[in-house]
Amino acid sequence: MKWFRRYPAAPPAERSNPVRIAVLEHDLLGIEPAPGSAAALAVALRRTGTCVEHRPVETTELRSPCPTAICAGCGTNMTDTPDGWVVAGTEEP
Numbered sequence: 001m002k003w004f005r006r007y008p009a010a011p012p013a014e015r016s017n018p019v020r021i022a023v024l025e026h027d028l029l030g031i032e033p034a035p036g037s038a039a040a041l042a043v044a045l046r047r048t049g050t051c052v053e054h055r056p057v058e059t060t061e062l063r064s065p066c067p068t069a070i071c072a073g074c075g076t077n078m079t080d081t082p083d084g085w086v087v088a089g090t091e092e093p
């Protein structure tokens with residue numbers, strides 16, 4: 001009589017969250033997620049400006065003529081004015 005030893009099956013490999021991958025592709029490479037997907041919803045929700053008050057983080061480059069920033073909460077682009085940081089495109093000329 002021959003005995004066979006059963007080895008436990010290897011656990012399935014960990015897979016990264018595809019929604020997170022799609023959002024990172026959007027952030028880093030500019031690839032728009034498929035319309036109607038969970039990733040598109042995640043990106044769209046960030047654009048709604050869920051901040052009560054924006055928290056600008058300055059991102060001005062060395063040779064940039066005007067100071068720029070993005071909001072640490074919602075990622076909105078902001079520019080500096082004499083009155084303080086405002087959402088880009090809404091500043092008065």
Ligand SMILES: [Zn+2]
Pocket residue numbers: 049050051053054055071072073074075076
């Ligand atoms: Zn914000």
